[in-house]
Amino acid sequence: MNRRKTRRTRPFSNSQKRAEADEWKTSNQQSWRDRGYKQEGTLETPVEESVPKGTCQTMCPAIEMRQRQSQHRLHRYEILTGTEKDRQPRADPLRMVKEYARPAAGKDSTNPSELRPPDVLQKTVHYLIDEIATSQNLHPWTEVYGFVFDRLRAVKQDMIIQRLSGPCCVTILEQTVCFLVYASYRLCGEPLRLYDPKLNDMHVQENLRWLLDCYVSGSAPNDHQEEYEALNLLYNLGCTKALQRVMQLPEGLRCTPDISLALSISHAYLERNPVRLLRLAKKLSFLQMCALHRHLTACRRDLLLIYSHGFSSRNCRFPLEKLSHLLDLDTCYTTQYCQLYGVEINLENKVIFTKNAFPELEQGKGHCFQYHNTTTDKLKLIMMGCRVHKSFSNQ
Numbered sequence: 001m002n003r004r005k006t007r008r009t010r011p012f013s014n015s016q017k018r019a020e021a022d023e024w025k026t027s028n029q030q031s032w033r034d035r036g037y038k039q040e041g042t043l044e045t046p047v048e049e050s051v052p053k054g055t056c057q058t059m060c061p062a063i064e065m066r067q068r069q070s071q072h073r074l075h076r077y078e079i080l081t082g083t084e085k086d087r088q089p090r091a092d093p094l095r096m097v098k099e100y101a102r103p104a105a106g107k108d109s110t111n112p113s114e115l116r117p118p119d120v121l122q123k124t125v126h127y128l129i130d131e132i133a134t135s136q137n138l139h140p141w142t143e144v145y146g147f148v149f150d151r152l153r154a155v156k157q158d159m160i161i162q163r164l165s166g167p168c169c170v171t172i173l174e175q176t177v178c179f180l181v182y183a184s185y186r187l188c189g190e191p192l193r194l195y196d197p198k199l200n201d202m203h204v205q206e207n208l209r210w211l212l213d214c215y216v217s218g219s220a221p222n223d224h225q226e227e228y229e230a231l232n233l234l235y236n237l238g239c240t241k242a243l244q245r246v247m248q249l250p251e252g253l254r255c256t257p258d259i260s261l262a263l264s265i266s267h268a269y270l271e272r273n274p275v276r277l278l279r280l281a282k283k284l285s286f287l288q289m290c291a292l293h294r295h296l297t298a299c300r301r302d303l304l305l306i307y308s309h310g311f312s313s314r315n316c317r318f319p320l321e322k323l324s325h326l327l328d329l330d331t332c333y334t335t336q337y338c339q340l341y342g343v344e345i346n347l348e349n350k351v352i353f354t355k356n357a358f359p360e361l362e363q364g365k366g367h368c369f370q371y372h373n374t375t376t377d378k379l380k381l382i383m384m385g386c387r388v389h390k391s392f393s394n395q
Helices: 014-034 060-071 120-135 141-162 167-186 197-217 226-233 240-245 257-270 274-281 286-310 321-326 330-342 374-379
Strands: 037-040 042-048 350-352
Touching: 037 141, 120 141, 120 167, 141 167, 141 197, 167 197, 167 226, 167 286, 197 226, 226 240, 226 257, 226 286, 240 257, 257 274, 257 286, 274 286, 274 321, 286 330, 321 330, 321 350
Parallel strands: none
Antiparallel strands: 037 042
8 A cells, every 4th residue: 555755854053053042032123123113232112213292272172072072072061051952952162172082093193282281271170170079050960060071081082192101190180189089989779870879989999199299200209198198098998009009108207197007997897896996996087987998888887896795795785875986976877887787776866786687788878978968078179279189178
């Protein structure tokens, strides 16, 4: 039986392999040079590209203003007063703000005439915070949040394209972080169609990282770094990376009052000591409480669970007022909270702890928004001006 003889390929010699490798390396280097890269020693580093500089001197580029007006895409906060009921409402140039648009194929997002320079971006953020976010005449606040949130994303997009840095970038990021952290508190528990907590949290984290990196890379120390380092730790309570970052700060900065308090709260959280955590939380500023609030539900539940085991006795009665003080809640909210977890309160306003409490809660119950003191919130609404983080006051 005849078999077809297969031709064996001769293995490459070492010299042939080296020749082919050199040829590939030469062609590869040429292709990198063609793409705008240069060689320094043995490393290939990108050639510095020209960074676009914005020239738009208004909060919204003129071309976008015309397009959105013709397409009936004006937000009601941007319509010229008196034309709201017209067939085609007109845009108010003084109130129009560039909206966020995802990068699309074929669309040039680096056109200088559509990019706002740093001073215009800062002016835009001041307008969004001072005139929209803190306005007493604009309702509901979920709509206010949606508008400001979208326009702040557009500001961030312009900053990234222009690779902004320095004091102006820090100021914008500080105001953005404050708004987003406050929104996470005020809109907690709202329907997903009105407020997405995960999306808001993602932007809080991104802006916080960028802001803290700006503090580190800055040529001079920033007076507000202490506050935002503490805010980052409180917002990410229990996160190892956040705690590690604080521990790596210079000792002089780490021992400042805000960071020291945040570290004490973090240690209490890791030690599962809710009593100490809630006691220390009373020393926080309003904005810091907004950052911490998303952890308070679990903390208060731990406190009730510990007391239900520690004071579980037929003859033991715990004062309701004392428990309200420990939970840092009004008496009416404390009663609702105890009933939610099956903790009994008798007619004499005494709490009866038992180990058999704590049923499985239905989805949607037990959220912290159910225990917000709305009267206090109205007195502490954000007044976000040039110094956002220090401007919580009565409105």
